[in-house]
Amino acid sequence: MANKNGALRAGELELIGRYTRSAPEPENIYAFSVVLCDNEIDRDFERFSPASLEKLSELFVGVTGVLDHDARSENQRARIFSCSVEKTDRCTSDGLPYVRLTARAYTPINDDTRAFIDAVESGIKKEVSVGCSVKKRICSICGGDSGVCGHIRGRKYKEKLCYATLEEPTDAYEWSFVAVPAQKCAGVIKSYHKRSEDVDIEKRIFDGTAQSFTADEMNVLADRLRTLAEKAADGEAYRKMLEARLSRAAASALPELSRETLDFVSKRLDAKRLSELCEALEKRTQTAIPLKRQFGAAAAAENGKNNIYKEI
Numbered sequence: 024m025a026n027k028n029g030a031l032r033a034g035e036l037e038l039i040g041r042y043t044r045s046a047p048e049p050e051n052i053y054a055f056s057v058v059l060c061d062n063e064i065d066r067d068f069e070r071f072s073p074a075s076l077e078k079l080s081e082l083f084v085g086v087t088g089v090l091d092h093d094a095r096s097e098n099q100r101a102r103i104f105s106c107s108v109e110k111t112d113r114c115t116s117d118g119l120p121y122v123r124l125t126a127r128a129y130t131p132i133n134d135d136t137r138a139f140i141d142a143v144e145s146g147i148k149k150e151v152s153v154g155c156s157v158k159k160r161i162c163s164i165c166g167g168d169s170g171v172c173g174h175i176r177g178r179k180y181k182e183k184l185c186y187a188t189l190e191e192p193t194d195a196y197e198w199s200f201v202a203v204p205a206q207k208c209a210g211v212i213k214s215y216h217k218r219s220e221d222v223d224i225e226k227r228i229f230d231g232t233a234q235s236f237t238a239d240e241m242n243v244l245a246d247r248l249r250t251l252a253e254k255a256a257d258g259e260a261y262r263k264m265l266e267a268r269l270s271r272a273a274a275s276a277l278p279e280l281s282r283e284t285l286d287f288v289s290k291r292l293d294a295k296r297l298s299e300l301c302e303a304l305e306k307r308t309q310t311a312i313p314l315k316r317q318f319g320a321a322a323a324a325e326n327g328k329n330n331i332y333k334e335i
């Protein structure tokens with residue numbers, strides 16, 4: 024990953040000078056190469072298109088590198104001063120021409136950075152992940168908005184793998200050294216917004232602060248809507264069971280009550296109160312019409328014979 028001894032290439036000192044307050048001395052600069060991301064399908068079943076990589080090659084110039092996506096200033100380790108998209112002779116896992124985004128980054132050589140430089144040179148600091156935002160995630164199955172269209176990434180539909188192609192990058196805000204990246208050859212985290220329960224999207228909706236949503240937030244919302252739809256279906260089935268139970272109990276306990284009145288009352292009760300009303304009417308029915316078992320196990324077992332039933 025690192026250039027031998029971190030040596031600078033022709034013209035790179037001038038590029039680095041755009042980010043330093045004073046003219047950099049080549050002996051005080053360590054430079055290295057890093058593959059940021061590519062167009063391979065990653066562990067999240069997402070991939071960048073070649074056009075997206077081209078756009079990211081512009082956006083990542085000047086972006087700082089950190090550790091484990093921790094954006095605190097003390098975690099800054101290097102800065103990208105040039106980017107390029109490289110085409111290779113190999114193919115992706117699904118047969119497309121493999122394309123990758125490669126960057127050149129630098130860090131000063133001093134007592135604070137020597138441990139980091141040693142880690143890069145020894146291959147300990149190697150895997151990376153990028154942080155960026157994109158406008159579109161295109162479903163490989165239907166061409167619609169992945170996460171909203173209903174197809175599940177990672178599943179196969181008629182032997183075709185479902186994944187999302189990331190299109191139209193809008194921001195590239197950091198790249199990070201990580202232990203386990205999403206991409207096998209680099210590593211990718213595609214959005215600034217966390218994709219977890221920590222993202223309080225509902226609060227943004229109901230307090231009126233949500234003017235728009237990122238693609239990741241749309242995916243979170245779609246997942247939650249699917250979960251809510253499943254729970255709603257279960258709740259509807261449970262309510263229908265309670266209404267049928269109430270109808271039977273009312274027919275015995277309150278036979279004078281009209282069907283229209285019963286429906287009017289039941290539709291205005293939530294499930295908890297509906298269940299309470301069912302239990303109350305069922306208890307009244309048991310008090311008014313006590314039911315006893317006509318046949319018991321003891322009678323059936325008498326003399327080892329089935330003498331409960333008698334012919335007439």
